[in-house]
Amino acid sequence: MKYYLIAGEASGDLHGAFLMKAILRNDPQAQFRFWGGDKMKAVGGTLVKHYRDLAFMGIVEVVMNLRTIRKNFSFCKKELLSYQPDVVILIDYPGFNLRMARFAHENGLKVVFYISPTIWAWKQSRIKIIKKYVDRMMVILPFEKEFYARLGYQADFVGHPLLDELKEEKQVPKEVFLRENHLSEKPVVAVLPGSREQEIKKILPVMMAAAKEFPEYQFVAAGVKSVSPAVYSDFNIPVVFDQTHALLRASVAAMVASGTATLETALLNVPQVVGYKLNILTYFIGKMLVHLRFISLVNLIMDKEVVQELIQFDFTAQNLAKALHDLLENESRRKEILAQYAQMREKLGSEGASERAAAVVAEVLQQ
Incomplete structure (x- = not known):
């Protein structure tokens, strides 16, 4: 069979690669013929x-790049x-997909959508497009299936692919990670x-300003190879590329x-x-259109504040340093967060999302 997949971001590239393996x-x-990245x-x-040539963030940035976006539409058609x-498999990236x-x-091709647009956050009217043009919608967040059911559409909850991806990846011991990346023995943030x-x-300038308040820790940035190293070079911080999970496993x-x-x-x-911080015009437009209590997936899944969110004007070095100090020094706060993480994992369901998604295809x- 011939499969055409479209992923427009780094996360879509990752999920798409696992789906392709399952297929x-x-x-x-x-x-396979696809839009994606190195993993696919x-x-x-x-x-x-x-995807590095496709990711335009924010309303203003999209408007500024309309000519390129139109060319991409024409080329894809x-x-x-x-x-x-x-079959055409569309992975997230809703504005395009x-x-x-x-x-x-409309041209007689079967269409499967993997990882739903966030119509529960904004643009609920997109359900009309989904009902009319998407043969199957596969959702990965536990509350999405019920949301779609309320709108009269039967979506397939396949579970979150990250559970599989984390399980299958090779784990690098902390001491090996530190040594290979020339890092010190200081605790890692x-x-x-x-x-x-x-x-x-x-975002990075604010984070680095907050980091100055913690000389006893070493701060290490998770870099992505699709972004030029020069973007990180203005900051006095070690950068590890495409090692995000190894970095997190080594961090406090x-x-x-x-x-x-x-x-x-x-x-x-x-x-x-x-x-998080957006272009100011994008932020105010978004405020009018998006009605969510939270922006982080952790809090959205749990429907309460598990982790602190600092958005736009609250996202300052001072506020960030205060929140980080609480995470590093308040042991009861750390235990509370970890307990909530465990409950969140249960809500995500069992492993095998990529296999279930491949079965739907x-x-x-x-x-």
């Missing part, structure tokens, strides 16, 4: 577009018509400023930009404080 176990002759490329097939896949769902469906250049430039606490990284940090049992192909 291959069901269909050893599978042919390592599985096999043809990488058409790298030609790709689908030329390749004629047996929902439009491609419509185009693919992980700095996860995001995966896009735009957000790193806004973490400062984390909102996103999948907050869930990764929780699943690796590292107490964290979450911080197989069902669609058989219909």
